[in-house]
Amino acid sequence: MIKAAIMGYGTVGSGVYEVLTSNAGVIAERVGEEIEVKYVLDLREFPGDPVEKVLVHDVNVIMDDPEIKVVVEVMGGLKPAYDFVKTALLKGKSVATSNKELVAKHGAELIELAKANKASFLFEASVGGGIPIIRPLLTSVTADHIVEISGILNGTTNYILTAMSEEGADYDTVLKQAQDLGYAERNPEADVEGYDACRKIAILTSLALGKQVDFEDIYTEGITAIDGSDIAYAKALGGRIKLLGLSRMDGDRVCSMVAPFMVPADQPLYAVNGVFNGIFVKGNMVGDLMFYGSGAGKLPTASAVVGDVVEAAKTLGTTVPIEWSKEKVELTPMKEFTCRFFVRVKEDEQAVKKVFGNIEPVSAEGVTGEFAFLTEEMSEGDFDEKIKGLSLIHRIRSYF
């Protein structure tokens, strides 16, 4: 019997409890031993709830109990999660977490601390909810140089963009809808401004490189500027607008960002809709891979957390190896990133051609009084220079 504790009894925490109890039999078979939740830590009371009898309010009960071998951290945020996780690791307890802020900020340090204490620090659920992506990156795509990762990493924004596209509704209406359905927070900033996706692409890129990518260095643009006309143009092109976390890696040149992209139908991410996430990984040998599934939600996220609990339980007393050193990666400046740009300006085709040369005009039903086009592939720096000569309405990076 292996004893575990869950810190935080919110959505994911209650999901972890549910997965560990509902699937106890099959989990015990895979671990070779039963896993018992000895404590659930939360400041609140849950009268009548099945966790009532294991609920504790003092984290030291967990930390001071040598029987506890695995601790699940699903409180979110840095305070007090960071201190709690450090204490657990220092005491040789393995930690499984879904906390992307914690992992993006302190991942390298906590992995080191785990190793020093013969424990594991595991965080599959911190990116892509229930999608297996971190363990496959670490243990399967090991024969390749990973040259690109681009992911739909945030379910809320993907739901909003999908609804705008399918219903032709505008951003504010769809956001309200998403809030009413519980897909978006009352304060949606972390999602719609891309901050959530930014932490996730920072984690994936750090793992792909084995070094620290600071999320604060990543250029981040959200979806609040996307309007109905952009959506109409995307449709006219046969594509969709997706908020991507994107990293391109070419030796020492690493470019990382979060931004909306025009995605064509032949790109696998095109078909990732609604609250689903999809993570595209390109290796120099294996080519294109995609990992798809529920990027959020109580049980999918809990499934990934419990997958880590299983891994930790199977390897007690040792450390699941993760290469992620504190050595900081200097990102290539955004002005060197190259792509095609979808652009809307107030001028006419003639004026645009004088500035951009070869372009591909784009027209969409019902959008008038402006001119839209796709540029050739060029650097952000070049684009920023050229666009100065025109009255820009909006521009979106493009995979076309």
Next chain:
Amino acid sequence: MIKAAIMGYGTVGSGVYEVLTSNAGVIAERVGEEIEVKYVLDLREFPGDPVEKVLVHDVNVIMDDPEIKVVVEVMGGLKPAYDFVKTALLKGKSVATSNKELVAKHGAELIELAKANKASFLFEASVGGGIPIIRPLLTSVTADHIVEISGILNGTTNYILTAMSEEGADYDTVLKQAQDLGYAERNPEADVEGYDACRKIAILTSLALGKQVDFEDIYTEGITAIDGSDIAYAKALGGRIKLLGLSRMDGDRVCSMVAPFMVPADQPLYAVNGVFNGIFVKGNMVGDLMFYGSGAGKLPTASAVVGDVVEAAKTLGTTVPIEWSKEKVELTPMKEFTCRFFVRVKEDEQAVKKVFGNIEPVSAEGVTGEFAFLTEEMSEGDFDEKIKGLSLIHRIRSYF
């Protein structure tokens, strides 16, 4: 320095050599040691080829060399691969293979043999080419009861079906095209009759259950009966026809088959086209997952093989645990499988309704002189009984 040998210098074998040499640096970082290919076994000569100096024709050179710790088996077929792999494992050498016949037939035995000799038997490349699917099933989706696996597991048939759909060409024309492009064998039977997909779904299902599913027990139907009218109906429905390897698992009830299915646009496999593979996994907690990538091809397949070489090299002297016992799973008879059926008959709507009751008529441009419809969900047994009263032209199982 870890020394390895490659048995078979065909397409995949030369790919494995290329991956191990081109990506030697990053692979050495991940393993913690360099991997050197000391021998390549093939009956042929390769004058001028980089492997010329390590080429051997006698398997005993490899087996008798205690320096060889990892053996790659990419010869295909059972003879002599089975004997070679057994000998290697008996000598404590770990084996990485892409050989689906070998794994489907002898997987459980070879895993046991590996364990007894403190070696590993790894076979990521035997299903889905370069797609990480076997290791994620074994090490990531461990908190779930896997309730369904359905995969586009054969690139050749997916290429043919995609081309039939996009070009409106008939089966024979597209098959010839695929053969000319090297996507289909001169003798295409193993692909188009579903035998290849059958071995792959047998492997995945065995791993999901931890027990032996014999591929000979799996109902297998290929794509040779799909005609232009079927494709036209699929389009009219807003779907596509895909050859799926499918297993449904509900406690002791396991149904497994290979057959063409009508797949609607909202199913992730709909967007898996051309030579790509996609493997859909449904867990009772995580819900829908999909793994997507190149299902064949020299470098993608080699990437998966080398991923296994890396895993074996990192764990020398121990066994990577895989649960797959020889205990045989008795599959549920096909007549108990339930789904909707897409059906084409010679009779009219009235006659059909008398037999099937509630149906959904389907019409496609340019197809006349017959009546097509979707049944309600029913068992194969019921369907087989009912259809006796009508003149069946064709029926395809349906995910609609």
